[in-house]
Amino acid sequence: MRILVAEDDAVSRRVLEAVLERMGHECAVTADGDEAWARLADGAPEVLITDWMMPGLAGPDLCRKVREHYGESVYVVMLTALSGEAHVREAMAAGADDFLTKPLDRNQLQMRLAVAERLHALRARVHELEAR
Amino acid sequence: MPATRALRRRIAVTRPDVVDRAVLRTLAQAVGDDAIVDEICALFLQETGPRLQALRAAALRGDAEALHAHTLTLKGSAASVGAVLVVDAADELDALAGSGDLAGAQAWLTRLAEALDLTRAELGRTHA
Numbered sequence: 001m002r003i004l005v006a007e008d009d010a011v012s013r014r015v016l017e018a019v020l021e022r023m024g025h026e027c028a029v030t031a032d033g034d035e036a037w038a039r040l041a042d043g044a045p046e047v048l049i050t051d052w053m054m055p056g057l058a059g060p061d062l063c064r065k066v067r068e069h070y071g072e073s074v075y076v077v078m079l080t081a082l083s084g085e086a087h088v089r090e091a092m093a094a095g096a097d098d099f100l101t102k103p104l105d106r107n108q109l110q111m112r113l114a115v116a117e118r119l120h121a122l123r124a125r126v127h128e129l130e131a132r
Numbered sequence: 133m134p135a136t137r138a139l140r141r142r143i144a145v146t147r148p149d150v151v152d153r154a155v156l157r158t159l160a161q162a163v164g165d166d167a168i169v170d171e172i173c174a175l176f177l178q179e180t181g182p183r184l185q186a187l188r189a190a191a192l193r194g195d196a197e198a199l200h201a202h203t204l205t206l207k208g209s210a211a212s213v214g215a216v217l218v219v220d221a222a223d224e225l226d227a228l229a230g231s232g233d234l235a236g237a238q239a240w241l242t243r244l245a246e247a248l249d250l251t252r253a254e255l256g257r258t259h260a
Contacts, residue, residue: 011209
């Protein structure tokens, strides 16, 4: 899948990029929400993995903009060191599909991406049927 | 992919109270290339100086929100390379930031700086 990462911390960004590429995904990385938003104009990815706290456009704000402009076509995973139900609820209210806490757990990430892949395939099938 | 000799040496020499060896092993498996683990460790060490400066500046200003934001980022990156001593010290600073009372921040910043020095020694010597 094509995955866009928005993460201001250079270490977490490189870890994500390396793990995603190892999983066989096509990964583009950006250093903040504004850069990610600009990159989206080049073509929406199947998945957006965004950090919560970033300079400029924060994760929830980026997520809201993605929903407003791209609808449900992008599977959004909010990644953060913050924990607690309130944060999960806030992420979901912003339109996130899923939530991952740092440090990154490769298995948890893989499970989220499996769901994203299945949803993407289902949407593609629906579009195909509608086009007939 | 099995750990190479260089990675085995890294894991063998790191002090577990400073760097969690299991995290380095897991990272190596997840990225599948020891050179990338080296790159990530070097990146972490490179980022710690500016991060510590930002934390000190936030404490001096009495800016609990900035202190919280910087400790969260530091905890995230430190956890990625298994820098457990740094995570512990950052946790204490974060608790202070959460309470809004930064009176004890300088003491914890000193401890964090020491933790970073120890981590640099543990991770850095395996880069030679």
